[in-house]
Amino acid sequence: MSTYRGEAEEAAARQKETAEEALRRQEMENEERRRRAEQRRKEIKEKAERAKKAAAAGLPPSAAAALAAEAVAREAKPPTSHVTVAVLGHQGAGKSMLVGALLLATAAISERDLAKRRKEAERLKESELQREDGLRTPKGAELALLDVPGGRRSLPQAVAASAEADVAMLVISAKGRELEAALKEAGGGPSTLVEQLRAARGLGTAAKEGRLVVAVTKMEEVSWAEDRFDEVISTLTSVLTNAGFSQAATVFVPVDGLTNQVDAKKAPWHTGASLLQCLDDMASCAPRPGALQVLVFESTPAAKGTIRVRGRVEQGTLRPGERCLLTPGSAPCAVEALRMAASRNVVPLEEAKSGQNVELQLSGGPFPDWPTVGGASTIGWCGSVLGSTQSPVEVSDSVKAYLEVLELPRPMTAGFKAVLHVHAATVDAEIDQILDATDWATGVTTERPKIVKAGQRLTVLLKFSRQVPVCSVSDAQSSRLGLLMLRLEETTVAVGHVLEVK
Structure with missing residues (x-):
């Protein structure tokens, strides 16, 4: 059974950690959280006090002090909503640099700490998913950013982040031909960027709407040229459409992570919203009532x-x-x-x-x-x-499912085996029966086909290697517990959702 190459290595390394070591490590991490939080609160309060004194004296406060005063006012109120963002993008796109700029723009970090952080990042190359929580947008939404490494060996982290996220933020470099090179990786097959997009489209709760914000960064390197920005949009449009993201639900924003420019003020030709405004708009998700x-x-x-x-x-x-x-x-x-x-x-x-x-x-x-x-x-x-306890979640090792076939490394028939991501769970799976297949282009439906191809929509019976929690039919369109993604040989074969729990 095919699995990610990196998963076995990660599992082997994690098995060496005993329960006691894990507990000690978490206690140390929690203590470090408390220390950083206290230091951050102290810095923000000091700057906010300077802003008050400047206002009392009739003087304009410094930009940092004004930002801190706004942050204190925001954090004094409960968040208006919560949104988790998967930060995706090709290797070298500038994701971590942009995440740092967002931390600074939301007063979640000081300029001094950001400089230290970036200096350390130059020395240590991160290969693990980095999590940043507790950011507050101007409208009061609380953000959690999941910064995914861009290498192909980090695709498991991209899948994990997509299973957890509400929306995806795709970071693309405008510099040189970095985007074009990322879309043409050596070795053939879909690029890492395409695989990241498929994961976001298949597993996120925004999968049905296809919500996506594209941050075109390194704009300082191209002198904030509108023609390069438009060229990036043109290059990406077909890639995003093929991955299932509609043009109407996709927003492009010019930014520059290195110079901490996330408000697009250096791009007077950009008439749309800023990056934080886009994330604010995407954060306005209605609460989902019902059983816990x-x-x-x-x-x-x-x-x-x-x-x-x-x-x-x-x-x-x-x-x-x-x-x-x-x-x-x-x-x-x-x-x-x-x-x-x-x-x-x-x-x-x-x-x-x-x-x-x-x-x-x-x-x-x-x-x-x-x-x-x-x-x-x-x-x-x-x-x-x-x-x-009154309404427990259903568990099953067999479901009837809807699948959209994206790419096939080998023919798909009844008995086809692959790795299946069911929301955040990962299991081995087998297609027990193919009930029907509909061609995207012609709309022609074939009952119980012997073999299917890419570009078809299927109704299938799936068997899992173990029981997992899945949603019922009524929840399939609204809950991530009904979302599926089938992968084989580092390629996303199909995405879909549960139609019926067997």
Whole structure:
């Protein structure tokens, strides 16, 4: 069975970490969060005080002080909404540089700390997904940015980020011919950039709408030339369309991460919204009512009889003390502690609503031990769901599904086997039956075809190697628990959703 080459190496490395080591590491990380949060709050308050004194004296405050005063005012209010953004892009596009510029623009980091961070990044090449939480937009939305490495070996991180994100931000370089080179990788087959887009289109909750913001960075390198910006749009349009993103739902914004220009003021020809305004608009997602669903991304052993879990509230409201069921396994448990998942802040929560990223401590059990990969602290629980005791989430190892076939390294027939991503869970899967196939171009439907090809829409019966939580028919269009992505030999074969749980 084909899997990502990097996954086996990552799992082997993680298995070496004992439960005690994992617990100590997390405690150290939490302490570092508290220290950075306190330092950041102190710096922002000092700058805000300078802004007040300047205003009292009738003087204009410095830009940094004014920004800090705005940040203090924003953070004093509860966030208007929560949105997780997968930051995608080709290798060398400038993703991390732009993430740093966004941290500075939202007063989540000081200029001094940003300079230190960038200097350290030059020395250490990051190969892991980097998470930045707790950013506040001008309209009060709370952002979590998942910065995905651009290399092909980092495609598993792109898949994981897409399964967690609400929207995708694609970072593209305007410099030279870097974009064109990224679209023509050696070795043939779809480029890493195309594979990232397919993951975002297949697994994100915005998959149906195809919402995407494209940040065209390194504009300073091309003197903020409008013709180069238009050329990037022209080059990308067919790529985005083929990946399933509509032109109407895609927004292009000129930026420059190195010079921290995210407001497009150096591009007077740009009449659209700035990058932060675009993210603000995308953050306006309506809460999803209904029975509780918390999608789990990782777990760590804690005190005896408890575990720590990081996840995302997909539906309903979660509160401390609530009794839940963890599936698969239907393990009864209680929420002992609940807090916001943030890299610089440790914030206890009285409740968490849909869209929020949370960290919680669970007691009860016995908790299921599945699967047996990932060691003590990592992906073993990824894709499990914490649900209501009254309305537990369905689990199954067989579904009827709708699939859009994108590319086929080899012929697809009944018995076709591949790696299947079901929301955040990863399983081996087999196409048990192909019920029908409809050609995109002609609209002609063939009942029970013996073989299918790229460019067709299928209705199939899928069998999983183990049970996973999946959504029912009524939820398939609105919940990520019904989203599917089929991959083979580092290629996304098809994307789709569950039609019926068997």
